[in-house]
Amino acid sequence: MHARYDAAFSQLPAALQAALSPILNDADFHAVITASQVESLKQATGMSDRELAFALLPMAAACSLAPISKFYVGAVARGVSGNLYFGANMEFLGAPMQQTIHAEQCAVTHAWLRGEKALASITVNYTPCGHCRQFMNELNTGIKLAINLPGRQAATLGDYLPRDLEIKTLLMDEENHNLSLANADELTLAALDAANRSHAPYSHAYSGVALEAEDGSVYSGRYAENAAFNPSLPPLQAALILMNVSGKDVLRTRRAVLVETEDAVFSQWDATQATLHALGCTQVEQVQI
Secondary structure, eight states, X not given: OOGGGXXXXXXXXXXXXXHHHHHHTSTTOOSEEOHHHHHHHHHHHOOOHHHHHHHHHHHHHXXXXXXXXXXXXXXXXXXXXXXXXXXXXXXXTTSOGGGOBOHHHXXXXXXXXXXXXXXXXXEESSOOOHHHHHHHTTBSSGGGOEEEOTTSOOEEHHHHOOOOOOOSOOBTSOOOOOOOOSSOOHHHHHHHHHHHTOBOTTTOOOEEXXXXXXXXXXXXXXXXXXXXXTTOXXXXXXXXXXXXXXXXXGGGEEEEXXXXXXXXXSOSHHHHHHHHHHTXXXXXXXXXX
């Protein structure tokens, strides 16, 4: 079990500890609980889907990186597949505040990057801010998404924020922008694949980032654009989400590549380079198509 989970795990009910322990101790555990594992946990504990998600919130919050606020927020996203995905807020010392990732953004993006096609619900230990409500409003399940909060009846995103969008694709829909590169290395190809699957229906500024960890493993992230603009999540933050929830130290990123469209109305380059430099990674490359 990753050390980050120790304190939260010790506070779980005994039955949940016993059932969850083999999952957490699996070397391949990367903050995802599969549908079959969810069913096993429910049978072992007698919990419902809602109760289990609430019980797991402290485990999700254990993934939080909050050196500035010291405020640890957890989120558990349930995909239509039945899988559960952990998410947590992430802050980066030395980087501008707007580079911060909210727990809901983290859980949604985590599920998206793992291949989930749509979300059924999201459980959070604090009420989603307007920023996150607007971010979730971009999802293909949109206003039907169930929002579960402690001490409140289940509600939908539509109860918090109506949607009126006139675009053909929504976040988590399949996308392929048919961008291509010749003679690219593995890291660049991972960033290219992310750019091809990015969600940018308003600007068409497709972009993806791939990060190489110190052990050589690669984590890629896609741009997730939003109708309200500000809640858009840059591709670097998406890659950092996947790296963090996988248990890797984001301060030990060895190399990074940004792939983006050359004729776009804006570039992710300056923010990507500056944030990675703040995290100690100076080997950063930009590839424009």
